[in-house]
Amino acid sequence: MVLQSAHGSDVRRRVWLATRQSSREQVQRLERLVTLRDRLAKVMGARNFAEYALSDKMARTPDAVAGFLDSLAKRTLPLARDELARVHTDAAGAAVPGALDEWDREYYAAQYLGRHRSRARASDFLxxxxxxxxxxxxxxxxxxxxxxxxxxxxxxxxxxxxxxxxxxxxxxxxxxxxxxxxxxxxxxxxxxxxxxxxxxxxxxxxxxxxxxxxxxxxxxxxxxxxxxxxxxxxxxxxxxxxxxxxxxxxxxxxxxxxxxxxxxxxxxxxxxxxxxxxxxxxxxxxxxxxxxxxxxxxxxxxxxxxxxxxxxxxxxxxxxxxxxxxLPMDLVRDYQREQDCLRHNETLSQVLMAMLDQRLYTAEIGAAGLDSDAVYYELNRAYGLFAPVREANWQAQLGHLFGYGATYYSYLLDRAIAAAVWRDVFAADPLSRAAGERFRTEVLRWGGGREPWECVRGVLGREDLRGEHAMALIGAAGADM
Ligand SMILES: [Zn+2]
Known part of the structure; x- marks a missing residue:
């Protein structure tokens, strides 16, 4: 609420920072978890935990995941910047001078949506x-x-x-x-x-x-x-x-x-x-x-x-x-427009989380141990939308680093494939029996009994989706996720 409504940028900055910092104990626990998993992976004959965890996945290798996330980030960054430019405006709709910091995003988005309020927001209208x-x-x-x-x-x-x-x-x-x-x-x-x-x-x-x-x-x-x-x-x-x-x-x-x-x-x-x-x-x-x-x-x-x-x-x-x-469809369109206001920003933050997951579980852990603060900072410097902040070491609050462990990219990958399937198979006619049959015979029917990429090649009719570059191609496909 403070991030959305406090008019003072310094107040927003302090609140944002308070939620983006991890305690020393949290950071040590995360680094110990990653280090032990790295040791386990080496015992099992893999170079790192990501390689170990990905061997039976669709992705197969950390390089394939990195290629996918990198191409997705490059495609998403300019779209996310456009969104920020759209909301970083004053009451008259004119661009606010100066750079936007991360703690300003929610505030300007709330102001922007307030100026474009529609009937769809009226509690339970839809x-x-x-x-x-x-x-x-x-x-x-x-x-x-x-x-x-x-x-x-x-x-x-x-x-x-x-x-x-x-x-x-x-x-x-x-x-x-x-x-x-x-x-x-x-x-x-x-x-x-x-x-x-x-x-x-x-x-x-x-x-x-x-x-x-x-x-x-x-x-x-x-x-x-x-x-x-x-x-x-x-x-x-x-x-x-x-x-x-x-x-x-x-x-x-x-x-x-x-x-x-x-x-x-x-x-x-x-x-x-x-x-x-x-x-x-x-x-x-x-x-x-x-x-x-x-x-x-x-x-x-x-x-x-x-x-x-x-x-x-x-x-x-x-x-x-x-x-x-x-249902009046113009209301649905209004609702979607509001929901989509920072959609690419949201995708990019998911990409960053998935990259963090990969970078930690592929890190070379030397005698000095793992420095997760540095990994997180470097990631934000390379791919973030905002100037990175040294004191913000949020990485130890991301619980998915435990539950997913080197597979947090999964949901993004399936979103990218689903977007391509929707665009190339169903968008022309979402009630088409022929399209449904194609998805059923190429994907659903097989359960786990067919190599996933064979399913994807079959349903999309894309023979080029092979080998180590297949994931990067999906990330760059440009389908609307
Ligand atoms: Zn699900």
Whole structure:
């Protein structure tokens, strides 16, 4: 709030600095973690932890990741600078003289947005058009258009679900004129006491796999009779069961649950994972659906975020929950314009975090130990939008350096690939069955059973995406992330 609203630049600077500094103890803990991981990697025969962690990923090598992040940074920097120039203006819209410092960005962006306020910002105006029921129907319509599958609500039996609010959807696919059940989704969408708060998730309860029917295997598996199966092409498959959890508000007595556009995007994202699981058709369970390389797994879900922001898709379903009137698209455009005000700045800060992750886990750690302050400073000097600040050693506050450990680039990579898939395959007609079939046969169907780059080459029709330069090419592709 201070960064957005304090008029004095010095106040903003002090508050910004206070949030960008790590304690000595935090810094030492980070450096010890990175040093121990470096030692582990060397024991395992790798040169550094990044090389060790990337060997089974789509990226394969630290050089490939560096090439990707560097090309993405070079493409994003001028766009981010343009955004800063746009917001660094006075009430009359004239450019403010002098350089912008990092602690000034939020302030000028807030001022800029204040001058361009639209109806879309009025609390729940957009939400009135996005009741949960309408959005779920919309997803079913969309999947029916592009994949020929639809959702059917099914009543649940006594001990089938873990809470009375959980709803079951069977996923039916058109198989040459007859409908076939290809999967089951349990939707646990509402917040409640005792439920893990925060982010939405896709959980695989039972993978898909091929069942080889022999008398012996049926006799050995006491549960065989209860496993939902599917016959396809003379083979038998166990169909997947997943749970999809969110934390949406519980509907009121006279009002359905209304989603914000952001929550709608979250539901689309998770349904992207769900379709990966539903449409994956592999013989082995350990490569079914989402069980693929972790830097490839977000592609189907991030792609869905492009669908939800497309007017042709929103127009399929978004209706006012009381009047039934369709969503006015000019409001969506206003909303998007505001959301996008510092979009490239946000991308660039993600790129910097991913670069920090790579630089720390590829650093040569000599007798003097690792100096993470220096790594962070040097990175900001080389790629940052603002003059670097020596006292700001925020690196030890980035918890992802622990959880991701040399793979924080993954989400950016999948965003870049999804943007290219959207642009080259779906943007002309996001409801095209041919485009859906292409994505299904080149990507979704394989789960983790095909080299990810082969999937990407197949769906994009880009034979040049090979070898160590493939990632840099994706980073430079210029698709709108
Ligand atoms: Zn995801």
């Amino acid at each position: 939400s009135s058009f996005l009741s949960l029921g309408v959005v779920m129907q919309g997803l079913s319509r969309l999947f029916s258009e592009i994949y020929g599958v639809r959702f059917v609500p099914v009543a649940t039996g006594g001990r089938e679900v873990w809470d009375g609010e959980v709803r079951r959807l069977d996923v039916l696919a058109d198989a040459g004129g007859v409908e076939q059940r290809i999967g089951i989704i349990y939707c646990d969408l509402f917040e409640r006491a005792g439920k893990q708060p925060g982010s939405a998730s896709h959980y695989t309860v039972r993978c898909s796999r091929e069942i080889v029917r022999t008398d012996a295997s049926e006799a050995m598996d006491a549960d065989a009779a209860t496993i939902p199966l599917l016959e396809a092409g003379g083979r038998t498959f166990q169909i997947p069961t997943i749970a999809l959890t969110c934390n949406f508000a519980v509907p009121g007595a006279r009002r359905p649950t209304l989603l914000s556009l952001h929550e709608t995007e979250t539901l689309f994202h998770e349904m992207g994972h769900a379709m990966h699981t539903m449409l994956g058709r592999t013989a082995m369970h350990n490569i079914s659906g989402t069980r693929c390389a972790t830097d490839f797994v977000e592609l189907p879900s991030v792609l869905m975020e492009h669908f939800v922001m497309d007017e042709r898709v929103l127009g399929l379903f978004a209706r006012h929950f009381e009047t039934g009137e369709p």
